[in-house]
Amino acid sequence: INIKPSSLLFSNLIHYLGLSHHLLVLNFIIDSLGKKSAWSSAQVKVTDTDFDGVEVRVFEGSPKPEEPLKRSVLYIHGGGWALASAKTKNYDELCTTLAEELNAVIVSIEYRLVPKVYFPEQIHDVVRATKYFLQPEVLHKYSVDPGRIGISGDSAGGNLAAALSQQLNQDTNLKNKVKVQALIYPVLQALDFNTPSYQQNANTPILPRYVMVKYWVDYFKGNYDFVQEMIVNNHTSLDVEEAAALRAHLNWTSLLPASIKKNYKPVVQTTGNARIIQKIPQLLDVRSAPLIADQEVLRGLPKTYILTCEHDVVRDDGIMYAKRLEKAGVEVTLDHFESCFHGCVIFASWPTYFSVGIQTQNSYIKWLNQNL
Structure with a gap:
């Protein structure tokens, strides 16, 4: 946004x-x-409803006689867990395009936002809505093929989508499993704010590092006094025992290629502030930071698409997650754009009709079309 x-x-x-x-x-x-009403066209039927108490906007592509059952994507919008909506113009138009181009049913989840609710309520909302949708009678109502369902989201929505996929993968009671997950510049960890992309893009417009750290603190209802210390990694210093076991899961010196690492150096403080993790233990919760999940959690995750942008503080979160998923045996497509920036996928319609938006959106939809 x-x-x-x-x-x-x-x-x-x-x-x-x-x-x-x-x-x-x-x-x-x-x-x-600009919020858009649930306006339907000849190509896409748009409906506002709720799934088990969670508001959703459903976009249904036109049925085809040769394909009685349609593909489906559960979409989770970005905005730092606090901003935007499934009804925001950019997201409404993205989901309309997805429904039309893929001839699919797109469910855009209207999860509750900070400061009305905080972590993990946003995750509870997307899990609840998804499990409701995956019921056989609901899939039948929307003429959805249970074997062709994907999960997707951008930015903080990519974070929620990754957490959702991990939870569904571990749910032994779930009969219908998702086929793919597609993560657009996902935010995946809050332990290291000095990866090469955080250092390189610390002051990049749209999402500077300071703003991203504040989003994390807001998500956890934390104290802004900790922000400056978190920026220099004082919350995961060597003397913070709780963070030690997780550090290997986001060791960018081994997870990133040389072309990304360049001459950047890790920022690991010897002594820091253990109070930060004591006051905000959610920072180390795998539901908030899917990148730090154990390898066993990553095994069995669906085929994955990750879109990253060069000019983006969270670029390396996505690249590291792709590497960890590959090591766990997951089929991954890493789609990296050298000239693009955080948020660009939704800049594909007036008045922000940018070439980077068209380029990234087309690439994302092409992958879904080929793999879902």
């Missing part, structure tokens, strides 16, 4: 004055720029 600096300043002022939470103000501004 592209937010103007003036909007950020205004929302922070409102927050400082104690009038409202800054994220509520930002979401109000985003909503005012």
